[in-house]
Amino acid sequence: MTVAAPGPRLVYAAPELLTERSTHYCPGCGHGIVHRLLAEVLTELDLAPRTIAVAPVGCAVFAYDYLALDWIEAPHGRAPAVATGVRRVRPDAFVLTYQGDGDLAAIGTAEIVHAAGRGEPITAIFVNNGIYGMTGGQMAPTTLLGQKTTSTPAGREASQAGYPIPMTEMLAVLPGVAYAARGSVADPPNIGKTRAMIRRACQAQLDREGFAIVEVLSNCPVGWGMTPHESMEHLREVSETYPLGILVDRRMKG
Amino acid sequence: MTVAAPGPRLVYAAPELLTERSTHYCPGCGHGIVHRLLAEVLTELDLAPRTIAVAPVGCAVFAYDYLALDWIEAPHGRAPAVATGVRRVRPDAFVLTYQGDGDLAAIGTAEIVHAAGRGEPITAIFVNNGIYGMTGGQMAPTTLLGQKTTSTPAGREASQAGYPIPMTEMLAVLPGVAYAARGSVADPPNIGKTRAMIRRACQAQLDREGFAIVEVLSNCPVGWGMTPHESMEHLREVSETYPLGILVDRRMKG
Amino acid sequence: MERSIVFAGFGGQGLLFAGQVLARAAIRDGLETFWIPSYGPEMRGGTASCTVIVGDAEIGSPVVDRYDMAVVMNPPSLTRFAPRLATDGLLVVNASLVAEPAPVPVHEELRIDCTRLAAEAGDDKLVSVVALGALVGRTGVVTADSVRQAMREMVGAKRPQALDADLAAFDAGLAVGAASPMKIGA
Amino acid sequence: MERSIVFAGFGGQGLLFAGQVLARAAIRDGLETFWIPSYGPEMRGGTASCTVIVGDAEIGSPVVDRYDMAVVMNPPSLTRFAPRLATDGLLVVNASLVAEPAPVPVHEELRIDCTRLAAEAGDDKLVSVVALGALVGRTGVVTADSVRQAMREMVGAKRPQALDADLAAFDAGLAVGAASPMKIGA
Amino acid sequence: MTVAAATRTAADRRDRALMKGNEAIAEAAIQAGCDAYFGYPITPQAELLEWMARRMPELGRTFVQAESELGAINMALGAAATGARVMVSSSSPGISLMAEAMSYMAGSETPMVLVNVMRGGPGLGSIGPSQSDYFQAVKGHGHGDYRVPVLAPASIGEAVELVAVSFELAERYRTPVIVLADGMLGQAMEPVDLRFRNPERPTLDWVITGADGRPPRVIRSLHLQPERLEEHNRALQAKFARIAEAEVRWEGTALDDAELVVVAYGTAARVARGALARAREEGLRVGLLRPISLWPFPVDAVAELAGRVRGMLVVELSAGQMVEDVRLAAAGRCPASFHGRTGGMVPSPDEVLAALREMEAST
Amino acid sequence: MTVAAATRTAADRRDRALMKGNEAIAEAAIQAGCDAYFGYPITPQAELLEWMARRMPELGRTFVQAESELGAINMALGAAATGARVMVSSSSPGISLMAEAMSYMAGSETPMVLVNVMRGGPGLGSIGPSQSDYFQAVKGHGHGDYRVPVLAPASIGEAVELVAVSFELAERYRTPVIVLADGMLGQAMEPVDLRFRNPERPTLDWVITGADGRPPRVIRSLHLQPERLEEHNRALQAKFARIAEAEVRWEGTALDDAELVVVAYGTAARVARGALARAREEGLRVGLLRPISLWPFPVDAVAELAGRVRGMLVVELSAGQMVEDVRLAAAGRCPASFHGRTGGMVPSPDEVLAALREMEAST
Amino acid sequence: MTTLTAFHPLEIARDRCKGCELCVHACPQGCLSLDVDVVNVLGYHPVHLTDASACTSCAFCARVCPDAVFTVYAAPKGVGR
Amino acid sequence: MTTLTAFHPLEIARDRCKGCELCVHACPQGCLSLDVDVVNVLGYHPVHLTDASACTSCAFCARVCPDAVFTVYAAPKGVGR
Numbered sequence A, B: 001m002t003v004a005a006p007g008p009r010l011v012y013a014a015p016e017l018l019t020e021r022s023t024h025y026c027p028g029c030g031h032g033i034v035h036r037l038l039a040e041v042l043t044e045l046d047l048a049p050r051t052i053a054v055a056p057v058g059c060a061v062f063a064y065d066y067l068a069l070d071w072i073e074a075p076h077g078r079a080p081a082v083a084t085g086v087r088r089v090r091p092d093a094f095v096l097t098y099q100g101d102g103d104l105a106a107i108g109t110a111e112i113v114h115a116a117g118r119g120e121p122i123t124a125i126f127v128n129n130g131i132y133g134m135t136g137g138q139m140a141p142t143t144l145l146g147q148k149t150t151s152t153p154a155g156r157e158a159s160q161a162g163y164p165i166p167m168t169e170m171l172a173v174l175p176g177v178a179y180a181a182r183g184s185v186a187d188p189p190n191i192g193k194t195r196a197m198i199r200r201a202c203q204a205q206l207d208r209e210g211f212a213i214v215e216v217l218s219n220c221p222v223g224w225g226m227t228p229h230e231s232m233e234h235l236r237e238v239s240e241t242y243p244l245g246i247l248v249d250r251r252m253k254g
Numbered sequence C, D: 001m002e003r004s005i006v007f008a009g010f011g012g013q014g015l016l017f018a019g020q021v022l023a024r025a026a027i028r029d030g031l032e033t034f035w036i037p038s039y040g041p042e043m044r045g046g047t048a049s050c051t052v053i054v055g056d057a058e059i060g061s062p063v064v065d066r067y068d069m070a071v072v073m074n075p076p077s078l079t080r081f082a083p084r085l086a087t088d089g090l091l092v093v094n095a096s097l098v099a100e101p102a103p104v105p106v107h108e109e110l111r112i113d114c115t116r117l118a119a120e121a122g123d124d125k126l127v128s129v130v131a132l133g134a135l136v137g138r139t140g141v142v143t144a145d146s147v148r149q150a151m152r153e154m155v156g157a158k159r160p161q162a163l164d165a166d167l168a169a170f171d172a173g174l175a176v177g178a179a180s181p182m183k184i185g186a
Numbered sequence E, F: 001m002t003v004a005a006a007t008r009t010a011a012d013r014r015d016r017a018l019m020k021g022n023e024a025i026a027e028a029a030i031q032a033g034c035d036a037y038f039g040y041p042i043t044p045q046a047e048l049l050e051w052m053a054r055r056m057p058e059l060g061r062t063f064v065q066a067e068s069e070l071g072a073i074n075m076a077l078g079a080a081a082t083g084a085r086v087m088v089s090s091s092s093p094g095i096s097l098m099a100e101a102m103s104y105m106a107g108s109e110t111p112m113v114l115v116n117v118m119r120g121g122p123g124l125g126s127i128g129p130s131q132s133d134y135f136q137a138v139k140g141h142g143h144g145d146y147r148v149p150v151l152a153p154a155s156i157g158e159a160v161e162l163v164a165v166s167f168e169l170a171e172r173y174r175t176p177v178i179v180l181a182d183g184m185l186g187q188a189m190e191p192v193d194l195r196f197r198n199p200e201r202p203t204l205d206w207v208i209t210g211a212d213g214r215p216p217r218v219i220r221s222l223h224l225q226p227e228r229l230e231e232h233n234r235a236l237q238a239k240f241a242r243i244a245e246a247e248v249r250w251e252g253t254a255l256d257d258a259e260l261v262v263v264a265y266g267t268a269a270r271v272a273r274g275a276l277a278r279a280r281e282e283g284l285r286v287g288l289l290r291p292i293s294l295w296p297f298p299v300d301a302v303a304e305l306a307g308r309v310r311g312m313l314v315v316e317l318s319a320g321q322m323v324e325d326v327r328l329a330a331a332g333r334c335p336a337s338f339h340g341r342t343g344g345m346v347p348s349p350d351e352v353l354a355a356l357r358e359m360e361a362s363t
Numbered sequence G, H: 001m002t003t004l005t006a007f008h009p010l011e012i013a014r015d016r017c018k019g020c021e022l023c024v025h026a027c028p029q030g031c032l033s034l035d036v037d038v039v040n041v042l043g044y045h046p047v048h049l050t051d052a053s054a055c056t057s058c059a060f061c062a063r064v065c066p067d068a069v070f071t072v073y074a075a076p077k078g079v080g081r
């Protein structure tokens, strides 16, 4: 029945939105995976030309070198406020924030809570690797109990250094939040689910449902003192403290 | 059977911890009630001599003039951080914070979340009157939808000014929080319950259970444009957005 | 030439409003003016005051060493501001609340039963408007017409029903001010 | 007199450690010293370097215009630092990774097969320790004993099992440095 | 301001509105085309925010009461990066919280008008008028080498005009601009000419709008390579030099024959003007130099005067801050003494006159 | 430092440890009796925090990694109010965030030692060494009229000593004290004499400990009555005058016969010292004035020199900040030119030498 | 009747009262009101007990008062109301 | 056999590879490994496909790779493996 022999079929190609430039991330760092997922989703939804993205202070500060978008660099932790400013004056823009866990869950707590509380139609990507990667592997608010970091050399101990903060669970309490979910980059199935979450979080903005956030459990092989593979395996343990799944989806409710 | 005729029995006297000084609060302001409850509980538990209290920036900044304790004045919103500093170097002290809703739920969001997240053994009193009393009645994060304030002259509208933030519910998510409850000063029964909550929150610190917070729904007759009595009646409506009761009591669990 | 007027009394006596009416009237008269309250929402209750400066050229110092006129609506204000009057100053006293004599000799003093006149005009809260009327009646620092126009602009727009009482209170004070015999010293 | 030494190469080659050993040895010799890395955790991967200054009085400028000695462990470092050598400078080159000649004429050059010598000493990662040995062997900028003592203090405490390899690697380099024929220019 | 006042007809004068400083500043911004306002309540600037809260939504523009001053200025950063005309206002403690973001905005060259209605410090201080944030505004607020234009109005009418100028400067030089007012100016009411100015909109070729059909843009202040950052700093310094060259503003009164000169800005300058009249009556040959731009500071004007007067008296609502810039400009050619009040206190003309008499006697 | 170096025996020299600047500062604080450290990670001071993270719990003392720099300094405020010896450290952007709290601490007279390991700015800038936060440290960081002692070490050994001095000053004068270092000093290693100093503890009669058997105490900066606040400001200014009188620190090198003087602090001063030796070799009569206390600034020393040298060259890792204080002190008696590098770049001795030759030719 | 009037269930610190009327509304017996004939040092009409015999000493007034105006006594045993 | 080897399921941008081995572990067929004989421009041993015929074009490697190294093709219809 086939008349002409078909050529090889393209199964996967990295989106062109990713620049040619090789990243400064350490080998095996999940930031690269999240960047790619973002690029895929923005391409799929044809959002890139009207995207205004806000970069964090953290290893991903250089995201602007890797995703061919218009970017604004926010001071450490303030991306949600910067994005709010953009959101209010650019109703047609697609507004995206990208933050690490130190950026979002420590110094930027007030800004993320209130952007979420206002229900700003913004899509927030929250890369939780349980550590301050950029400054040399200090404890983050999300660091697991017992985890050794350069600022908890004996392992995080609650009475000294507090408990891991379930940031997305906290945000999920707020009525302004339309969508909140937690994925991971541990393996292809989880990466696929995370991609779907990011897509849904973008759609929530397009449909003006409110604030949308996807927390991505990621790794920091260097900061964790593990090989990339070990670090990915370790994400299973991490997800015991931070369970994967959809925490809020207001569309589901009504 | 009675031999000597007894004299009149004392039913209630304001605690001596309250200074003679008449407060600067507007007539009918709930801050005065909360001050009195605090004075009662601290007296009852004999905590005053070792209490280090932290004052907010807000109408209650002058709390130090009315409660005869050692006080530290914190910058706007930072009382939980100031209290953490005290807590860590003064293990024997009883550490108390007193904050308004602008102070705690707006500018001070990061500080309260992280003091709670660390499970600092501190007792936090959070007077939520849904408004910035001191600066002239602007919207607070806790202001009800539709409520008119000097910065929401047409009534708070979610798409412009966001949703009321259920701060204590948010904090209740954190594992460091031993006790979180919400009372009100609407009427004698509620005042009694609030008093019991404050007592329990003090006990939680004494027993080193973790962070304890009591949110008190209070009024601001001047800011709300109501008589004191109307404002107290209105608290019933307020408690539809902010339900009264105990949100977390870890002692109950185990 | 600049003339400075202070209005002082309790919070609810409408002093800031009276001062603003005066300042607006000055503008309608083609004059320059400056109005400044003793501000501070942090200080609840207690006394309030505002200063108005009126002049024919741009107002210089907003800080006044000596007032040309003082409208004092309660006893503490009398104590506070009578000593700060200029040597040829005018003191307008709300006789409804202030029975005491001025603590220092003053050049000229006008005592008005503001509460009664205000009540007669239709609203016993308009005590400061009555006092303003007396001040204008006595000194002509601004024209009465400009005052009326100012009140129409300020009150008429928002609460037209209240305007009549305001105008009446002003006129009542104005009549007293224009007619009242001068009382030197105390 | 001050002498400045730069160690440069890939991130994992142990350059900062070698520099610290040298600085510690200088202290043990009763000298003054200053060690400064090209810092920046934000710049992951890529090249690393550190500068050590050794002198008999307090070290002056931490910024070096011209290095007295350069230890270059990979090709980019050769390109970068050979031109910054003083006219009478010494260049120590890790021949295991660098085949290219220096891009500019240098006064004295020592090429060492660091990987091989390190492997023979028990750990092929200790390339910079070998190079340090050569440097010390050739110049005597610090005494070999002080270097050994410094390594004992730094390595001995935490990883005693690793110390032997370190000492062996140093001695291997030392021998080559002391013996190697001088090679002028390139 | 003086020019406008001089050319004003009687009818014009009657047409003016009586406005509170805070409200006039807000309305001037609105009329100058301000697209977005971000703020947080604080005394004595709350009415500015409240005015914006009412007016901006009416006009379909952006008003956000932020969660904090940090929130407000970072929202401004975001909005300004997209080319919007933005204003932020606060008072002393709130301004302090903006130091980091100011440094970012100066570094990433993001335009904004920031209003500081100064109150007494340090710390929580008082809510009275003050000029004790001069150093902060003109020198050391945020980290790093940067300067921003600082304009100090002495009347509400002038504030209205300077708001328009500020938006112009902000866009022309891609920089934050500070309007430095004080509690007195914010709380007072004065006649305001309602013919506001709306500066033309230059084409902004750097703004973030989405990379649609053009290469992506980035608004950033990070330049991890010191060489790159130094280059960037050189460009910034060159810009600052251009501003220092072109944007000095000051006003002189009775300087021609002056033997003593009062140097004062804002509210202090008005008080000084009151003293000046009295001093002249007494026969003292006193003049007034009123810096309007505090940065760039009128260095040349001060230097020129320093060469021909007997002395200068700097009057501030502070413990002595601008006096350093006056002495720096005078470079020893004449003495500069200082009279200041702090904590919300304002000197009276009599006080200034007394200080002048003392100078007259001692120089 | 120079004294210590001079009296050091050969054996002493051999006994010294090689320590990283950040770590030596941390250990010096520990040895000086620091009870509590609060910080937040930032390059290039992270090792200071990490050292504290390890050592303080070992010693049963307080270490808290705060949620932010705002958190850290306010924790310090709380701990210090109870009489604890506290240290906070950060680098430029983080220090900017502390402006409000610094003003509160100065206003409420709360002792603290704050270390700023400066990096290139403005904004996120770079992580290279810099001195571009001079203005911020000595003048305009927070709002209101206040000053805090600022000490600038030029070597790690001196940093160790100045940490002890800082704790002394902080308690003696009830004030925050800034140790102003830079990325070079923080990241470098130098020999450190391990005989640290632990300053005596004065009795503190103002501390917050619970009102047990004594009248309650309040640590506050609010004084709503302007009269009260002005009184408080007068007392603060009197204290600042006492500090300015008693706590000036500087070091002179080869000043006796100098015709040209380099004025530089910290890392820039070390570079200048390198240039000085070469300049003298060339026959240029150059001296070095190195301010150690930046506030109080060595005004008298500069003024005295200005009267007898041909010119001054100010060298900074900035676009020119301290140079203003030098000119202010020189008051026109000699010219002061400037050589600076920015963004993380450090001048070389050759560069400074070239600038000196140019001066020699032109003055 | 003499014994009854001799017992006063409330001590009222009238100079602290701000006339907010919270106690007036809270009193289950309706026996409190503002004394419009008096202006206290703060400038307010302070509260007074209009009918001591109706007062049950329930202390509701004291519990709601923001200004700690009340001290409440119960009748001694054997003393009727 | 010739037709089979002519089809390459993977394009590998070897100069972007950082040798993290995430793909090596993720490949269900175990047909990827680092090419220890090569050092790329970044200084790493890049990955290579050891057995093209085992590759099922599942693209797991591409999904886990943080550095967007892979482009994956499926065999055209009718082309066996």
Ligand SMILES: Cc1ncc(C[n+]2csc(CCOP(=O)(O)OP(=O)(O)O)c2C)c(N)n1
Residues within 6 Å of the ligand: A056, A057, A058, A059, A060, A076, A099, A100, A101, A102, A103, A104, A127, A129, A131, A132, A133, A134, A135, A140, A220, F040, F041, F042, F043, F069, F093, F094, F097
């Ligand atoms: C105000 C301020 N404080 C601190 C820093 C230093 N800093 C840079 S990145 C970072 C945290 C990075 O952690 P995270 O957000 O988790 O990102 P990651 O690098 O782990 O992806 C910090 C504290 C800064 N640049 N600015």
Ligand SMILES: Cc1ncc(C[n+]2csc(CCOP(=O)(O)OP(=O)(O)O)c2C)c(N)n1
Residues within 6 Å of the ligand: B056, B057, B058, B059, B060, B076, B099, B100, B101, B102, B103, B104, B127, B129, B131, B132, B133, B134, B135, B140, B220, E040, E041, E042, E043, E069, E093, E094, E097, F100
């Ligand atoms: C940094 C800073 N921002 C703003 C203010 C002004 N301010 C004083 S109190 C206050 C809020 C008061 O509201 P809340 O905390 O709810 O207390 P309330 O007066 O209602 O009891 C604000 C914004 C300030 N003092 N400092």
Ligand code: SF4
Residues within 6 Å of the ligand: A024, A025, A026, A028, A029, A030, A031, A059, A129, A133, A134, A219, A220, A221, A222, A223, D044
């Ligand atoms: S430090 Fe950690 S988070 Fe940063 S690039 Fe490396 S692996 Fe990724």
Ligand code: SF4
Residues within 6 Å of the ligand: B024, B025, B026, B028, B029, B030, B031, B059, B129, B133, B134, B219, B220, B221, B222, B223, C044
């Ligand atoms: S303004 Fe409101 S909160 Fe403040 S004292 Fe008055 S009533 Fe109470």
Ligand code: SF4
Residues within 6 Å of the ligand: G009, G010, G026, G027, G028, G029, G030, G031, G032, G049, G054, G055, G056, G057, G058, G059, G060, G061, G062, G072
């Ligand atoms: S004690 Fe009870 S009954 Fe008596 S006055 Fe008070 S509220 Fe009324």
Ligand code: SF4
Residues within 6 Å of the ligand: B028, G016, G017, G018, G019, G020, G021, G022, G023, G024, G046, G047, G064, G065, G066, G067, G068, G069, G070
């Ligand atoms: S509740 Fe207290 S303050 Fe209010 S009216 Fe009653 S007694 Fe007076």
Ligand code: SF4
Residues within 6 Å of the ligand: H009, H010, H026, H027, H028, H029, H030, H031, H032, H049, H054, H055, H056, H057, H058, H059, H060, H061, H062, H072
């Ligand atoms: S496509 Fe699948 S089978 Fe082929 S190499 Fe990649 S992971 Fe392995």
Ligand code: SF4
Residues within 6 Å of the ligand: A028, H016, H017, H018, H019, H020, H021, H022, H023, H024, H046, H047, H064, H065, H066, H067, H068, H069, H070
């Ligand atoms: S996952 Fe990517 S970067 Fe890592 S080894 Fe495989 S191809 Fe290379």
Ligand SMILES: [Mg+2]
Residues within 6 Å of the ligand: A100, A101, A102, A127, A128, A129, A130, A131, A132, A133, A140
């Ligand atoms: Mg992280």
Ligand SMILES: [Mg+2]
Residues within 6 Å of the ligand: B100, B101, B102, B127, B128, B129, B130, B131, B132, B133, B140
């Ligand atoms: Mg409130």
